[in-house]
Amino acid sequence: MNEELIQCDNHYLQAFSIVCKHLSKKSENLGFHEVEIGAYRPEAWCDACNERWQLQNDTETEREKWEDACDFKIVCVLCYDAIKAKNELAPTFDLDVFTLNEIVNLLDQKNTSIKENFVFPHFLSQLYLNILSKQNTQLIAIECQLLSLDDAIKINNSSQKKDEWIFATSIEVEYWSFTSDNHIMYYEQIENNVIAKKIEITFEEWLKFAFLLKKLDFIQQKYLVTVSLQKALQQRLQMINPKLTTYFKDII
Ligand SMILES: [Zn+2]
Numbered sequence: 001m002n003e004e005l006i007q008c009d010n011h012y013l014q015a016f017s018i019v020c021k022h023l024s025k026k027s028e029n030l031g032f033h034e035v036e037i038g039a040y041r042p043e044a045w046c047d048a049c050n051e052r053w054q055l056q057n058d059t060e061t062e063r064e065k066w067e068d069a070c071d072f073k074i075v076c077v078l079c080y081d082a083i084k085a086k087n088e089l090a091p092t093f094d095l096d097v098f099t100l101n102e103i104v105n106l107l108d109q110k111n112t113s114i115k116e117n118f119v120f121p122h123f124l125s126q127l128y129l130n131i132l133s134k135q136n137t138q139l140i141a142i143e144c145q146l147l148s149l150d151d152a153i154k155i156n157n158s159s160q161k162k163d164e165w166i167f168a169t170s171i172e173v174e175y176w177s178f179t180s181d182n183h184i185m186y187y188e189q190i191e192n193n194v195i196a197k198k199i200e201i202t203f204e205e206w207l208k209f210a211f212l213l214k215k216l217d218f219i220q221q222k223y224l225v226t227v228s229l230q231k232a233l234q235q236r237l238q239m240i241n242p243k244l245t246t247y248f249k250d251i252i
């Protein structure tokens with residue numbers, strides 16, 4: 001929060017923030033994007049400025065140009081809230097959760113059958129085995145690469161874990177596995193250690209989560225992370241399984 005106060009024509013002495021020049025007390029439904037999640041009334045801009053960001057964020061010069069066109073104005077915090085209320089819209093980016101059928105159709109599949117004489121651990125779900133029998137190794141999202149049958153067998157043979165089955169890899173040494181007590185483990189690198197997180201979701205929920213991250217990767221290439229994006233993501237995680245909101249609270 002700014003310590004300094006400004007003299008607002010309507011609200012006397014107040015703290016302040018800044019908004020792009022398109023947002024004013026007279027504007028309506030222009031969109032309202034706030035940066036700096038968790039900050040106290042962070043700088044904000046409209047949909048048009050947010051769209052322009054997609055075309056102008058590669059270099060420092062471009063970013064400066066973007067800022068010039070936003071032409072940020074100082075507003076008191078009470079005016080800020082009024083502007084937000086009049087301009088905030090439902091998020092327009094596509095973060096809809098895919099259904100299982102849609103996901104199965106999106107998977108990169110080939111025609112092979114499950115290895116006849118290979119004995120899979122008893123705790124693997126039927127859904128997983130069905131998908132495993134015909135899929136190629138594929139990157140679903142940056143953090144989720146689903147392994148083909150051959151690659152899964154290879155990685156599990158070398159890991160030698162009796163009560164776990166690795167089914168997906170993530171960035172570098174991180175990976176995902178099923179455990180014999182029907183959970184999913186996520187091995188995440190934190191500094192120099194790989195930490196195991198037990199995540200109580202099903203494989204179907206994991207697939208929905210992975211495909212949601214795919215959409216998120218795409219959105220993040222185009223848009224800044226804003227409060228509305230973060231809220232929308234948390235809401236979708238909640239829809240898939242509320243436990244995901246705890247594990248991935250700070251994912252963006
Ligand atoms: Zn604007």
Ligand SMILES: [Zn+2]
Nearest residue numbers: 008011076079
């Ligand atoms: Zn004011």
